């Protein structure tokens with residue numbers, strides 16, 4: 001169940017190899033699961049109109065420092081602004097996130113949470129649930145042929161999975177693996193280039209192949225007009241940098257989503 005990360009190029013490869021090294025040092029099951037009932041991620045995304053997954057993001061390889069956020073306070077504003085789910089980055093070095101951020105956000109809001117991390121070891125799956133996440137991120141570019149095994153593991157732990165792709169090959173792999181929630185990332189995680197045509201293109205391909213699950217468009221969104229190509233095609237959009245940077249998190253959501261509700 002450990003992916004062959006030597007073959008993963010660029011920044012994504014670096015992040016994943018470092019994460020695997022860190023995670024492998026922790027004793028399996030070191031985060032106690034309090035057995036709490038967690039809200040459904042997919043039900044929130046399937047509500048009418050375009051759902052927003054708002055991300056708590058302090059820094060990133062493409063942007064550098066974004067904002068020194070207080071994770072639970074920002075998540076509360078996201079909830080008040082009408083976000084339907086919150087994504088919490090828990091990777092410490094490249095994104096300045098932490099497991100404690102996820103725990104604190106769980107205590108602060110009632111929305112379903114996505115643990116936005118680089119899942120490269122099976123222990124991260126039960127850990128996500130124990131920290132209060134309803135869903136984990138599975139990046140096909142990192143997991144390759146193991147994507148289906150991680151999906152099965154997530155289901156066994158009562159978690160949903162956002163299966164992330166950014167090209168046709170990865171999309172086809174995600175569909176074959178049985179993904180029910182597919183995230184199309186406009187950002188190529190190897191080159192870090194953003195192409196806003198990626199989500200509409202791959203969304204259309206997924207539907208043409210008979211995919212009836214949930215589609216999420218990810219990365220690069222900051223203006224309401226950029227959401228127009230998603231209307232009626234995507235169930236949700238995941239937004240990090242532009243919201244995190246705004247300082248007025250509730251107002252930024254209201255402005256961004258004004259035409260999409």
Ligand SMILES: O=C(O)c1ccccc1NCC(=O)[C@H](O)[C@H](O)COP(=O)(O)O
Pocket residue numbers: 011012055057060061062063185187189192218219220221238239240241242
């Ligand atoms: O954001 C990055 O620079 C990045 C680099 C390498 C791997 C992952 C990265 N981001 C993860 C994400 O997918 C985004 O945080 C998410 O889609 C939100 O994107 P944005 O609204 O553009 O911050």
